[in-house]
Structure formats: C-alpha cells, structure tokens
Amino acid sequence: MERHRIEPRRDWQRTVEEQGLVYPLTRYPDDSLRPYWDESAYYRFSLAEIEALEATVDELHALCLEAAAHIVARDRFAELGITDPRVVALIRESWHRRSEQPSLYGRFDLRYDGRGPAQLLEYNADTPTSLVEAASPQWFWMEERFPGADQWNSLHERLVAAWRRQAHLLPPGPVHFAHSEVDELGEDRMTTAYLMETARQAGLATAPVPVESIGWDAAGCRFVDLELRPIRSIFKLYPWEWLVSDEFGGHVVDSASLDGAALDGSPAAGRTDGYRRAARTCWIEPAWKMLLSNKALLAVLWELNPGHPNLLPAHLDGPRLLKSYAAKPLLGREGAGISLVGAGVPAAPLDPDQAYCWQQLAPLPVFDGNHVVLGAWTVDGEAAGLGIRESAGPVTDEYARFLPHVIID
Numbered sequence: 001m002e003r004h005r006i007e008p009r010r011d012w013q014r015t016v017e018e019q020g021l022v023y024p025l026t027r028y029p030d031d032s033l034r035p036y037w038d039e040s041a042y043y044r045f046s047l048a049e050i051e052a053l054e055a056t057v058d059e060l061h062a063l064c065l066e067a068a069a070h071i072v073a074r075d076r077f078a079e080l081g082i083t084d085p086r087v088v089a090l091i092r093e094s095w096h097r098r099s100e101q102p103s104l105y106g107r108f109d110l111r112y113d114g115r116g117p118a119q120l121l122e123y124n125a126d127t128p129t130s131l132v133e134a135a136s137p138q139w140f141w142m143e144e145r146f147p148g149a150d151q152w153n154s155l156h157e158r159l160v161a162a163w164r165r166q167a168h169l170l171p172p173g174p175v176h177f178a179h180s181e182v183d184e185l186g187e188d189r190m191t192t193a194y195l196m197e198t199a200r201q202a203g204l205a206t207a208p209v210p211v212e213s214i215g216w217d218a219a220g221c222r223f224v225d226l227e228l229r230p231i232r233s234i235f236k237l238y239p240w241e242w243l244v245s246d247e248f249g250g251h252v253v254d255s256a257s258l259d260g261a262a263l264d265g266s267p268a269a270g271r272t273d274g275y276r277r278a279a280r281t282c283w284i285e286p287a288w289k290m291l292l293s294n295k296a297l298l299a300v301l302w303e304l305n306p307g308h309p310n311l312l313p314a315h316l317d318g319p320r321l322l323k324s325y326a327a328k329p330l331l332g333r334e335g336a337g338i339s340l341v342g343a344g345v346p347a348a349p350l351d352p353d354q355a356y357c358w359q360q361l362a363p364l365p366v367f368d369g370n371h372v373v374l375g376a377w378t379v380d381g382e383a384a385g386l387g388i389r390e391s392a393g394p395v396t397d398e399y400a401r402f403l404p405h406v407i408i409d
Helices: 012-018 047-073 085-096 131-135 137-145 155-169 187-201 249-256 287-291 296-304
Strands: 002-005 025-027 033-035 041-045 105-111 119-124 175-179 206-210 215-217 222-224 233-236 282-284 325-329 339-341 356-360 370-379 382-391 401-403 405-407
Touching: 012 137, 041 047, 041 401, 047 085, 047 105, 047 119, 047 287, 047 296, 047 370, 047 382, 085 249, 085 287, 119 296, 131 137, 131 155, 131 187, 131 370, 131 382, 155 187, 155 370, 155 382, 175 187, 187 206, 187 233, 222 249, 249 282, 296 356
Parallel strands: 041 405, 175 206, 175 233, 233 282
Antiparallel strands: 002 041, 025 033, 105 119, 105 370, 215 222, 325 339, 325 356, 370 382, 382 401
16 A cells, blocks of 8 residues: 555646536635545555455455444444434334345445555444545546546445345336435435436436435325425435434334334234335435444444454443544544644543444544545445545544545555
8 A cells, every 4th residue: 555646637627527526625614625535655665455345345344344233133223322212113024124124335444554454433324425536536537637547446336236146125217316405515416316316227216315405295194396296215415313313303213114003013904093204215325234334333343353353442331441542423523623632632522422433543544644534335235345544643633634545456
C-alpha cells in the first residue's frame, strides 16, 4: 500500500460530475470549497494485498452474521438501545426470515497500513454512502490514467447481479427509491439514483420518491407515492432508527412484517377491536440490518471472538482497562460525537443522553500527513470493492476526501 502524487486531469470536475459525482467539492466552515474527489494522489496496492483484504472482509461479514444471531438468540436488544417491544419483534422476525427479504449492500470501515492485518472500525450496513465514487468515477479514472491496470471494484456488476438474483423476493410493482430532500450536497440523491439505475439494468421497474413525500393511505392501510400508487417495495437511504421513530413509525413496523400477524403476536384476522392489518411493504435494507449498523456490534464481536486479529477490543459498559480508546455513539454517523482518549488531543465530553461503545484506539495510518481509512464494500454478502478516504484529523468526518486506487504489482 503506497500513496503516490499525480497531476489531476484537466477539467476533472466536469468529468466526474458527468459520471454521477455531482458533489466533487466540499464547503468548509470558512466558506471555501475544496475537493472531495481528490485525484491529486492515488493509492497503489499489490494483488496479494487486495486478495488478503477480500478474504478479511468475507470473514468479518460472516462474524457479523454470527454476532447478529447471538443478539437475537440471547435477547440482547436493549444493549443496542432497542427497547420498543414492537421493533424488537420486527427485527427478530426479519432475522429469522432473512432469506425471504432482499438485502443489497454494506461498507466496512477498516484500519489498514499495508503491514499488519486490517482491523474493523465499524460496519455501515444500513445506509452506507460514498458508493457512487467507489463504483464509477474511480473506475473510469483508472482506465484513463492507468490503462491495463486493475482495481478492486466489481461493485456495478455485483449490484446488478444482486438485483437479478433477488428479484423473486420482491412483490409486484415498481421498486421505489427514496432519499431525504434534506440533502444539500446531493450525495443521498445520487446514491439512490445510481442504485435505481443498477435495478433498471437488472430488468426491474423503478420509481423515485422523496422520503418526505411518502404518504399513508388510511383507507387502504398502505404506503403510497405522490401518484397514489401503492409502495410495495422500497429502497430507502434513510436509517431504520429514524424510520421507526418518526410520525409513521407504527405503520412502518406493521408494514414491514412478512405475514398477516400483528407484531404483538395477535392474528390480524379474527380481532374485534377494529384492528386492520397494514399492507406489506418490502423495505430495503431489511429490518435485521439494524443489528449490524449499531456500534454495539463491535463489543459483541469482541466478546465472541476475543483476540481476533481483525477486531479491536470493545466494550459497552465503559473503557474497562483500555488506556486509549474511541468512545463511539451507538448510532453515530460520519464521525459525529466520537471522543478519542490517548490520541494526543483533548477528549470531547460525552453526551449523557447517548449510549456509547468504547473501542480500543487504533490511530489511522498517516500517509503524507493524511489520515487514511479504507471503505471495503460488500454486495449480497460478498466482498465487492474498495473506496479510500483521507482526513486532516484522526476522525474521518464530513470533510474527508475520496482518493482513487489501482492494483499494480
């Protein structure tokens, strides 16, 4: 693993925007615009390194599924901050019947320096972004700058194949693709647009819909889009924890159940209290992904696999004997709320209203003054590609930059 500087292509911004990356710049607090897509440097890997990383990702995914099974079997939902009985019942049902529900993708964030084993920092298994740049612009960059080289990037082909392979699990009608309109950068919008295109290439009918425009048809007990069409299946770039807690959260929980029984165990038929069963909506990602997108997973993984070379010690009841650690909110995103102890920086105060996972601090490797994290993608449960982000500080936040990579022996 090596970092190499290179002259950016002429008119690179227009090029990557045409390839779907409509957010190539980041606005900083001083109101300046600086590159998010940064092709002033790239990372070079050997084939042996990439093969080892692929094997690590496949193993980590398998360990995460084992941890999810453990959480369900031992009823450890409360440790994840999941205490609503109906949400617990939904996740439990979704897990036991996961083979009946489509599940598309996820992203492992890994610490890797090219020398020791890659170590898991977190698993973004519900609403991961940085997909567009990993799948498309960096591939075309490689073809232009390094013709004949290779890249760990089978994302597009695998996404199309995943839709085809799981199409029989989808109910009739178009697959809706939803993102929030509260998206100033356009990243969520373009991620859903890109995934919608992969579904189209797989032969599926699709329809876009903003999350804020999803309606509830009380008469039909079903979700509908702006044209009042029933939403029978929907990919949402909107976290499950928000979905189940907003105004229509109860309807979401009802609609996500795979059968006609209420999630409290009562059959929908035969009730005399006016209860009407919501029409089923197939949500993608499925509800069981809440088990993998929660930082508590890190502690469960370490508990079940102590000493594993690809894991870091992590706990839910405090740092214990860890002398340096990262305190991570269970549902934090883009580095928000993380407090580092032992990194040579003042520790940020913890929010008393937040639950945390305390993970042993593994400082990100620094290349040319940049802190680097690898984003290793899974599609349909298998390793599928790599995206690299750099940050100025020790926490990968919303000001991180994306750099391309190549495989050259």
